Amino acid sequence: MSKELFVALDKAVKSSNNKKIIAAADKVLQALPDDADAVKCKVIAQLRSNQYAEAIQTISNSEHAGALEYEHAYALFRKQDYVDCLRVIEGAEEDSFRMKELKAQALYRLERFDEAIELYHELLNEKPCMERRTNLVACYAGATFADPEKETPSEVMQAEDDAFEHTYNRSLVATAQHRIPTAATLVKQAQQQCVDMLKEDDPDITQEEIDQELALLKVQEGVILQQQGEEERAKRIYLDVIRFNQDSTTIVAVASNNIVAVNKDRDVFNSKHRMRATRAEGLDKKLWSTQKMIIAFNQCLLLLHSNAIAKCRDACADLRKQYPSSTVPSLIEAYTYLKERKVKNKAERLQALCDEHPNDEILALVLAHEYARHGDYPHALSALQRVSTLAFKPAYVGYAVALCRRLHRPDVATEQLDSAIAHWKKQQAEGSEETLQSLLRLRGELLLQQRKYSAAVNAFQDLIDADPEDMRAVASLIVALAQVDIEKAEQVASSMPPLEMNEDEPLNVDELEQARKLRVAKTSRRAPLDKLAEALASNTAAAPAPAAAKPKRRRKRKGKLPKNAEEGVEPDPNRWLPKWQRKGGKGKKKNKKKGGAVKHGTQGAATEAEMAKLDASLLPDAPPPKTASASRAVGKGKPRKKKGGRRR
Template structure:
């Protein structure tokens, strides 16, 4: 070996020793410098190139590592490292292509697990589930619990599809309890999910305390569980409890961007049209770029939709139009929801005609949303007071107009326009349609009952009878329906009425003999007060009560005395009870004023004011004096900041 080669080999050997030492101590910055010394003298050293890529990955410099791999043409050699860098750079499709194009069969264990994780990020949950099942089946090492936890996370996402069966997942660790709770919440079983989450929270605290984790680490792990718990509480209507948990979590400023996004978004949902400034701040946090790679497409879609609704609540017309268009471009599956938000804003701006045109255009091209679109159009017609247009739109629904709810709406609108014949005709046609098509969807008893009562009031006994017949099929033991049917048939078919009346229970079965005697003995002419007195008078004392004689009243009614000059043949003076100055023939000695001009009532009060201030006249109580303000309870609105010192308390009195 030449003398020139010895210093080079010595340098490489010393540099590798440094790389090993720094790597063991996790000082990867120094390790990169040591590798660079090797590459300075041996630029094609494959081991040194590999070491540098690993060091850059450990420093989370994935972009630099990926570029270094491509620059040195190491893609075919460092397949795992390149795919992992692309995975961490959120280039999931490119990472999957890197693994699949490598042509390595069978895939090594680490590449297989990385590919499965990429499938999870791509939301290909069914493929991911099959891959995890195969990995768990063919491996047995210390990472088995982690794989089973990942498997339960996949099952939780698959649980969103209610038509698919849910995989039974183990519940050995707090993570597995958490994922099991997510499965239950995605199946809308929030009470069961809450129970599992509380168990997960308890296990998590105990496990991390045993591991010697710091309070900050424990709090960070618990926040994930508690935010999911708050969601379950929110879905159960326990809004205050959920709101407190969200606020507490955000106050901790968690490092997990996805956690911040979910808590912020759910807080905005709770606020609705209240605390708008707080909601704007939180929706910006939920839509930050750092949250983008951490959220699923479903979560990002929900946050974007809530952002549009928040703009609608703030009545920002231009912003609503821009955001809904952007939402439609990013998530075409919620195009109809975006259209409804846009039309709601147009309605707020009194542009009902434009909103109706957009809905009609959408309904003509999207038949799946035609039904709901027409209901939105009906709402816009009613906001303008156009009942006739609303009726025409409902009638254009075809056979769907015979649904009970739509029939009820049409009858109400017909009666609102004083068109009773049209309402009667609609009910008749609805009855005939259900008979001809033999449709039995849901409970139609309310519709048949309303139709029968409407036709009975209108005198259409035959139509009423057919409706009652259908109602009787649904409720054969309803005696009220049977009685109504007898009344209806009695008006046009007495024989049928008599036949049906035999099915009614006999009077003896409905009332007892004592009740009949009481009804016959009752004096219906007497008032309620007199009847009570009579009933009390007839109560016989119990045997234990000693009988006492009723005392006679000491005040005897005396005969009235007649005046000495009383003449029975002459009618008495009708004004005999009035004072002399109020009688018709009375005249003052001075001035000759009539009695009606004399001031009556309290001193200094005009005669015209007597009625106004007469408290016995109850009609005056219903009229508000102009000087008396009527207090109205203010409608709830957004909170306002009170000025400091706005109210001062008077000494010795009230505010």
């Protein structure tokens, strides 16, 4: 009996019919529940039939689960349960090549890119393969999107391959590194490779089928165009992709999100409709965390553009918990307060928001901007000083020094600069030397303005020690030394390179002094002495008035002449006026009715007095009418021409 069951199972396996294999294996397992071959045949048939949950249950109920570790991990991977898949792989006794490859794919899906890259390099050293090289580049692309400063080896980026997937992944890496021209070239190359491959496999393939296969590459092309500023072209590509690829939820979701980004605050209703595609079922497991974060931010911005301020703030609070390292939610929430024009005490609301999140740099900057916008510079400076992580950044230091100048607090500005310089002197990172030089220069200029010449000499001397060819620092050092040690100033000035002068045109000192006087007079713009005396006499705090400007002469332009105008003959001045305004022309038509005003009342109605006027029997005897020869000629003039043609 059992022999017949195994014969039937063998026949089903040879037929490659998965349903028959599962049915035959079930019959064997009913007779022999512990048969390892029957269990393995059933599990493999279930995997080929995409019955992953059933395969996992079959393995779990079997006593031979230890021999099916790879099948168990593969079923979990296809079920998109990557955490359990990796747990099974790491706990398995099998350490085969196929198990390592499955582990590398699971690590990629879990966005543990560095581990996946290391494992793929190991696999490629053992068995080089085009597909594994493509997966390696995909890992580098994911790592670069997560960290744009991640370096990709040149041998990986420059490796040519005929597979369009490999070229597409290289385009992703270039996009993440903001090398947009390179990314555009690579995505065009990938599209051509894809078309060539499709036509080689099927010469009769239709253009519609080709467009469906190119959907992913087209979306990438749209992303590149969008980053190049050609948003309308990118939007047309996204719309075409959505129209022909309704079945691909991932592609439709990404294209719809990008359309929302193009729309910004325009066409909000259309953006709401597009955002529905980003909430498709099962999409959460198909997108990277970076993509999901961007979609969440766009949904929050859409609430802002829809004027749903309360919902937008609630969404910002949730996003801040979900993505604590991002400053975008705080920036959006701060903008909700700035957007409400009628709300009073915006600064107080922003201050309360900063109190809730004391370490948020973006909120502190927005609060400082709001104070500075209304001229409240002391509060703006205190808002900047709230966040210690901002204290040594060059942009912050420059802004703080500018505020201190406005507040006439030079000591605070000097103290801020000294602490920042001490911090950057300890740094060994790339670019710290340039930052230090900028801060030292700013400190020296500030000391010069405060007339602390000895300290300014030391500051500029530090700059020259770091870069002896810094002529700007040498010139500033000479200015400072001229106030302290004139001999040393002359000594340093002698080391300056000579001026390049034209021998034919010697330097005119008088012209230079006169030019300087003109420049000073132009920039000072002092009030006239008589006006200043009047202001002092009246004891009023009059602001110095600018010098009276010479009125500009208006250019008299020649009037336009008709094409047939005669030279030397003035055209008729009335030709530009309407006919009814011309001299001797017909005026406006007057009301021909007697009495001028239009009569009101029922048609045909008249008073008795008016009827009496019209009764001929009541009129006095009138003189006989004149003969026709003496009467005024009627109709003897030029006959009126009847209007013809179409009415306009």
